[in-house]
Amino acid sequence: MIQRRSFSCLLYVLGMLLLYSASLVCGGDIVHHDDSIPQRPGCNNNFVLVKVPTRVDGKEKEEFVGVGARFGPTLESKEKHATLIKLALADPPHCCTTPKSKLTGEVILVHRGNCSFTTKTKVAEAAGASAILIINNSTDLFKMVCEKGENVLDINIPVVMLPIDAGRSLEETVQSNSIVTLQLYSPKRPAVDVAEVFLWLMAVGTILCASYWSAWTAREEAIEQDKLLKDGSDELLQVSTTSSRGVVEITVISAILFVVVASCFLIMLYKLMSFWFIEVLVVLFCIGGVEGLQTCLVALLSCFRWFRRIGESYAKVPLLGAVSYLTLAVCPLCIVSAVIWAVYRQYPFAWIGQDILGISLIITVLQIVRVPNLKVGVVLLSCGFMYDIFWVFVSKWWFRESVMIVVARGDKSGEDGIPMLLKIPRMFDPWGGYSIIGFGDIILPGLLVTFALRYDWLANKRLKSGYFLWTMSAYGLGLLITYIALNLMDGHGQPALLYIVPFILGTLTVLGHKRGDLKTLWTTGEPERPCPHVRLQHQS
Template structure:
């Protein structure tokens, strides 16, 4: 139930490790294109941008299913509005690969052909010569493939659209036609909006989570400082015990543990990449649920304890085997937290499951930021710098060794058969015709959050107001860094971006610059808290 001391330290450090697997926001879209075209440069007649294409299918006049394909680098661009896309009958040519002039009449038809035996442009040229209005090529795999022009091809001035469908979709269409059904399709490529409202809500969610966690952490630090000063004033030896054991199960990260943390996270990421499977996802879901239960319990108990109606329940304890002393309030909220997490795990594939995942995730992040702390700016700099390099390496540099971005493959859950691991916050894209989610990894909130919470604790203990302190400016820097991340994400056409690439320079640079300008850098770097003018001086309880 409620973990204390060393058990709490070990448990939350494990969860913090799991959460840093994902450090970037990555929008999940339908129909991911797996082939990367890095060797075929654009040239006249073969310079289209690759776009996803919607292919609504009508069988005997009734709409059956909508497939997703990808447009070729050659040929005209497709219509972007569904209402302007023409219903056109689908036919199979003879020969079915369309590597020679078709024998049947195809004027005005969209033809469905198999991949292979000749180039994509050769198929398109034969189809255009036969009078077809468009050509759909069935891939020989269940993924999509980017169709490009061959290096030595010259006849690439093609006047009809070319679209590729995955193998399973093409086989379904082919079976409809072979069963003598009248099949017609529409081909159009709707444009994504520059900004989706989901990104705005996700930004607010990340910023709000850090603000709440920082204030809770700062309040706990101030209360602990007041208690310590009271003990010193009374001459009690309990202060020495608090120094040895820590107060409330709080964990201070050291410089070596910060480096070790990122190294282990890298090893764990590679393990996920190599051995990702449905059973591995189930293990991660179980760990996430355990952490979510603990986080939700901690947050609810802290919230309810602030109301006078629950003061007695939160202050009364009962001994429970194995767990020790547990408050009645904790016993009351625990069944609800367990039921909530189990319900999410069972229904995690439902369209509404993102709500439960976000609630559990936010509670977990807030609790971790309450328990795990950066003691000074030196440790914070080492931790964020290592995470900064980690992010860049596993998103970009890992392509040189693994031929694909390890971070993006793990984030999408390509090898697991699911939508990815649960250690992230996500919101459905509301006005995107392609659907999907805007997501952000826990690490993009947790790691900067550790530094921002440290800045607020320093402000409160040194009695700095909001403008003269460091919290406001590091919080603004975080918000700007995350905003720049989403701008870069949209400019890169939805390709995954390492958020810490932008967030770390903003937050860490702001704190270092302000600290040096105000003359507090040495204290921030070493002690992490202001010196007390007198050990018997009691801190005021109000800010």
């Protein structure tokens, strides 16, 4: 149980602000769109990521990642079938005119600019190159297409674009008189990665646990109030009703303000993104994670009789007041866990600690924050729906890039991304990376799912006749469709709420109208209970 309102409010503020900074499911490497030119024969390749392992003077060195062009032949999918080829520098560097020296099957490294991609490729092919690597003018990858008005192309050498840092590294190595050889191949990704399945189970399981905890708490409160009503203890009932127990109820105004404040917070993240700013977010995440982890552990241990006795004994702590001995015993473990994660967060295994802290934070926020009725839930999820669409898609018109995706990736920060994400490494993907989901895509829908289960328990509804089963299924289906869209959209980031919100709101609204409960769900959010404490105690 939440015993300290100050910490509850702190966690509430942290959770509701930070969740908006990462409210999407994100895919693999993101490349710029340049699909306005229609495909035609000779220029209809799919855009694929290309691995470029290198060797310097016969020794294996760094492996780079590029992107293939619309034109040219397709690459091998396996490294063992890819030929090891020597790298040469273009002279002139932009390769818009015939190179000064004849090539004998080398891969030629050229700079972007001064002429079209197809022109560079034709010049390189005519000079005897076996492939062409084009260095982009930024750290991003760019989709190379054919120019308007170009005739049917007949290009027979592979074309790959590299980010500027990779290109400069190769250029400097060749200029130092070292012999650089490399391979070009494009491994195929599996249609479905196991990481996405586990991430789906993790998100659904988190909401499931939080829902039952929230419903159990609400039922206990209802039983206590009904007993006081039966005994006629009006004064005690008033005290019990006014005691908050650390629960925060969202209002329509606060739901709208969340989006406004969150948008400002997201812009601040976008503009001030740096290593030190990420460090601040890490500290905030650790504070929320410590509070969430200790709350969950205390609640879990309190289920056992021996730990329950310790939890019912309190000690006075300066500034905090009365704190149970169980909380004092658990807190050091939680703090150490958060510190260990913060120190080793860039290691490959750090995702485990991040997910544990993140799930604990999400469950605790869903326990603290409540949607009082369907009206508030509709406003909150509708605002989140528009927020996701705007900052993932519409923001490109003003900022020339998706603000949400840039923030989630942690560009210009030196980190793999912001910590307010659940992530699992892709297990059978030759490209590696992580499947991720933002806190917002769990917490926002989770608020309505937990509301549905609280209503079911207070109304003594069975599983099939209630709303929780269908709302929970709607969330799972919406998230599943998000992952399907993610794969169909070539790995580009997708706003999960775009798919989840219509399923959840549509399911709950249609069922409520069909069963005649819509008015109650919309206004009070709780069924009328004259004195049903006996039935509540036996609710299964």
